[in-house]
Structure formats: C-alpha cells, structure tokens
Amino acid sequence: MVAATRSIEALDGRIARMDLRAGIDGQVSWIYRAEGEVVNAGDPVLQVRHTSTDEIVAFFPAASVTGMEAGSSATIRRSTGQVITGTLMSVGAGPQPLPAHLWRLPDWPEYGVPVVVHVDQQVAPDEMVTVRI
Numbered sequence: 001m002v003a004a005t006r007s008i009e010a011l012d013g014r015i016a017r018m019d020l021r022a023g024i025d026g027q028v029s030w031i032y033r034a035e036g037e038v039v040n041a042g043d044p045v046l047q048v049r050h051t052s053t054d055e056i057v058a059f060f061p062a063a064s065v066t067g068m069e070a071g072s073s074a075t076i077r078r079s080t081g082q083v084i085t086g087t088l089m090s091v092g093a094g095p096q097p098l099p100a101h102l103w104r105l106p107d108w109p110e111y112g113v114p115v116v117v118h119v120d121q122q123v124a125p126d127e128m129v130t131v132r133i
Contacts, residue, residue, distance in 0.1 A: 052122035058131040059112030077130040087118040
C-alpha cells in the first residue's frame with residue numbers, strides 16, 4: 001500500500017511540474033504549438049488575454065486632440081447604451097496608423113492620435129465603445 005501511494009505521489013509530482021502557469025489571469029485565446037512539439041527558449045507557446053480591462057485606447061483626429069489634457073473627464077458609451085465615466089490618462093504625440101480592424105474601408109489605412117482613458121468599470125477587450133472628452 002505504501003509503495004502504491006508513493007508511486008501515485010511521484011506521478012502527481014511529474015504532472016504538476018509539466019503544467020504551464022501564466023503570470024496573468026485570463027483565458028487562453030491562441031495556442032501556437034502542438035502537443036509534443038519542441039520549443040526554443042523564448043518562443044511563445046500560447047496567448048493569454050485578460051477577460052476585462054479598465055483602460056480604453058481611443059483614436060481621435062489630430063485636430064480634435066488640441067487642448068486635451070491628462071486628468072480631464074471622459075464619457076464612454078457602450079454598445080448596450082450604458083454610459084461609463086472615465087479619466088483621460090494620456091494623449092499620443094501624433095497620428096499613428098489605426099489597427100486594421102478599425103478601418104472603414106478594408107484596403108485604405110486610417111490614422112488617428114491614440115488617447116488612453118481609465119474607466120471606472122471593467123469593459124471587455126476589443127469592445128467597441130464611443131468616447132467623448
């Protein structure tokens with residue numbers, strides 16, 4: 001009985017050492033490697049994304065950010081119609097390319113000044129919202 005218990009404990013220990021632990025809470029959103037595949041140090045194995053966030057990155061036309069300052073209040077409207085308040089954290093130095101999924105025309109890049117807003121409630125990553133400052 002003692003020998004069987006030691007064998008089971010040894011197996012449990014081996015399994016525990018093989019578990020991958022992420023340094024952040026969230027859910028796995030992408031797996032880059034298959035089971036049994038050899039991985040070099042530093043290569044990604046999987047992607048873990050937060051299930052919610054309290055920061056929003058919005059893009060504004062360059063003319064609209066004139067006079068915006070950190071600490072200003074912001075109003076965020078979710079797609080459900082719910083209104084959330086927030087605080088402007090930072091304004092980018094100049095126009096940058098928008099992420100491709102935000103382009104109105106799929107093959108015509110758009111530019112905007114990134115603005116980071118800290119919100120009072122958690123929102124989902126990639127949730128579409130309207131920001132007014």
